[in-house]
Every structure is written in C-alpha cells, then in structure tokens.
Amino acid sequence: MSKAAIITGGGSGLGKATALRLAEEAVNIAVVDIDEEGGNETVDLVKKEGADAVFIKADVSKVEEVKNYVDKTVEAFGSIDYFFNNAGISGSGEYYLDTEISEIEKIVGINLMGALYGVRYVAEVMLKNGGGSIVNTASSAGVIGQDSVVTYSATKHGIIGLTKSMVAEYAKDGLRVNAIAPGPTETKMVKEFYDNNPKMKENAEAGIPQKRLGTPEEVAELVAFLLTSKAQYINGEVIRIDGGFTNTK
Incomplete structure (x- = not known):
C-alpha cells in the first residue's frame, strides 16, 4: 500500500519541492495551502510524477481548518504516514518595537499555532495506526537570534520546543518528530522578504560561508530523508x- 503525506505550505517553496521529491518515492500527497492556484499546480506536478495528490485549502491558524485537512487526507488515502509541517510567513522586517500587533498575531497564528494544531491532529491519527514521521520547519532564526525577525524567530524557537517535547512523550509509541532549520533559501517567501529589505539579502549572503542561498530542492532532499524509513533512528x-x-554565530 502506498504511503501518504500531508504537506502544509505545499503550493510553493519548500513544500512544493518536497511534494515533488516524495512523489518520486510513490508517496501520495495532500497538498495544503491557502493559495488555491499554487496548491493545484503542485497537485498537477505530483500526478505527472505518477503519484496521487489532492489539494485541500486551509488557513492553518484556524483549528477547524486544520482538523478538516487531516480528515480529508484520511478520506482520500486511508492513513497519514508522513507530515511536513511547513506552512509559515516571515513578516515585514521591521524591528520589533515598530511591528504592528496585528502582524505579531498573524505570524504567531500561522507559524506557531498552525504547527501546534497540525501536530495535535496528525499525531492522533498516526498513533492510532502505530506511528508515523513528522518534520517541522524551523529556521536558522530558531537556533540563533536575528534582528528584524523577532516574532518569526520566537515562533521558530517554539517549533524546536514542540519537536523535542513530542519525542519525549511519544517516541515510545512509534512517533518520530524532527525539525529542519534552513538558512536563507531561494523561496517565494524569502524573495519577497528580501525585495522589501534588500540590505538584509546582502548581509545574509555575506554571512553564509558558502556565499549563496540554499535551494528548495536541497531542503527537500533532507526532508524526504527524515520523513522516510531511511532515518528510522533519527x-x-x-x-x-x-x-x-x-555555524559562524
């Protein structure tokens, strides 16, 4: 029987690249995104790779919509084996005391509450079926402090706490939960952020020892490895x- 995965933020960037990488392994994909056009495009590309896929529209900051994408995935594929808990936004790049409260609430709602809700309802299904594998998207801003992204950084530090604490509670029951911490990567979200804050792109590239941004495909290889049976003891x-x-901080 084919494995099934949920990917939030699957309409672009890391989510899209990971969907295509998992499709190469014949994994069926529930593509979750607020963006219908991008989500359906990913579905079409996955199907061209020979796997099955469905698009489920959701605002991950709303618990009812998270429950819905979990239920719809089970309806479509019968189980949830893998979960790439990836949906997120960056913010305006303003220093924290200049950031509007509405922006803070939006970032926390999508990045942190969305991730918490996703793990809550996906893990419930996985544990009923004997286990599963989750990869949460943190960030370099989740392992170090960075200016201009205080709220974003706080949510990504929270993702790391979620990851480690879920393992403490449920590893014995067959659940694996890991996190990735990408640095600046060539995604739509990062491009838009740097378009609004061009000096920050210069600073980022200068601070990366390899002197370039990462690619979504490079991150997708890591996510696919962590999700699948190749990483059973991680x-x-x-x-x-x-x-x-x-490494240089």
Whole structure:
C-alpha cells in the first residue's frame, strides 16, 4: 500500500519541492495551502510524477481548518504516514518595537499555532495506526537570534520546543518528530522578504560561508530523508541546512 503525506505550505517553496521529491518515492500527497492556484499546480506536478495528490485549502491558524485537512487526507488515502509541517510567513522586517500587533498575531497564528494544531491532529491519527514521521520547519532564526525577525524567530524557537517535547512523550509509541532549520533559501517567501529589505539579502549572503542561498530542492532532499524509513533512528533532532550560516554565530 502506498504511503501518504500531508504537506502544509505545499503550493510553493519548500513544500512544493518536497511534494515533488516524495512523489518520486510513490508517496501520495495532500497538498495544503491557502493559495488555491499554487496548491493545484503542485497537485498537477505530483500526478505527472505518477503519484496521487489532492489539494485541500486551509488557513492553518484556524483549528477547524486544520482538523478538516487531516480528515480529508484520511478520506482520500486511508492513513497519514508522513507530515511536513511547513506552512509559515516571515513578516515585514521591521524591528520589533515598530511591528504592528496585528502582524505579531498573524505570524504567531500561522507559524506557531498552525504547527501546534497540525501536530495535535496528525499525531492522533498516526498513533492510532502505530506511528508515523513528522518534520517541522524551523529556521536558522530558531537556533540563533536575528534582528528584524523577532516574532518569526520566537515562533521558530517554539517549533524546536514542540519537536523535542513530542519525542519525549511519544517516541515510545512509534512517533518520530524532527525539525529542519534552513538558512536563507531561494523561496517565494524569502524573495519577497528580501525585495522589501534588500540590505538584509546582502548581509545574509555575506554571512553564509558558502556565499549563496540554499535551494528548495536541497531542503527537500533532507526532508524526504527524515520523513522516510531511511532515518528510522533519527528522532528529536534539529538539523541545520544553511551553508554554515549558523555555524559562524
């Protein structure tokens, strides 16, 4: 029987690249995103790879919509084996005391509450079926402090706490939960952030020992490895993929 995965933020960037990488392994994909056009495009590309896929529209900051994407995935594929808990936003790049409260609430709602809700309802299904594998998207800003992204950084530090604590509670029951901590990567979200804050792109590239941004495909290889049976004894880890960026901090 084919494995099934949920990927939030699957309409672009890391989510899209991971969907295509898992499709190469014949994994069926529930593509979850607020963006219908991007989500359906990913579905079409997955199907061209020979796997099955469905698009489920959801605002992950709303618990009812998270429950819905979990239920719809089980309806479509019968189980949830893998979960790439990836949906997130960055913010305006303003210093924290200049950031609007509405922006803080939005970032926390999507990045942290969305991730917490996702793990809550996906893990419930996985544990009923004997276990499963989750990869949460943290960030280089989740392992070090960075200016201009205080709220984002706080949510990504929270993702790491979620990852480690779920393992403490449920590893014995067959659940694996790991996190990735990408540095600056060539995604739509990062491009838009740097378009609004061009000096920060210069600073980022200068601070990366490999002197370039990462690619979504590079991150997708790591996520696919962590999700699947190739990484059976890796649990509770936060794996940096940043060209050495945080190694120098």
